[in-house]
Amino acid sequence: MNGSKSVMDSVSGVLADVAHDLEVMVHQHPWHPISTAPFNLDLEVRVEGSAGKETVPFPCRNLNSGEWINSDLGHRVQITPCEWRAWSYRFPLADHHSVLNANDHSSLVHTHGKVLRWGPDEGL
DSSP: OHHHHHHHHHHHHHHHHHHHHHHHHHHTSOOEEGGGOOSSSOEEEEEEETTEEEEOSSOEEEOTTSOEEETTTTEEEOOOEEEEEEOOSSSOOTTOSOOOOTTOTTSEEEETTEEEEOOTTOOO
């Protein structure tokens, strides 16, 4: 029985290494055109910014309706991504969690099923 346990531990270790290598490979995979983005999966996306392509610092989901949401918060985001790749929770950006800042008036506010853009000149 001990020999069997040793073999199982060895196989388990090999499988863990293969899974890790696969995840690294997927995360380092080149970016795909946004037209091929899958629906309802956490994705790492890039948008065209003033300084070129910028990576969105949180996981996003492309809904069946064509809207994009912040997967951390479940809120719709007003972005037009140009590229995507699989989001890796093992290798996220430095701090991928969406930070809520009460003093940030440009944040998205979710009220009763509607998502509103709340800015300094806009009220609820």
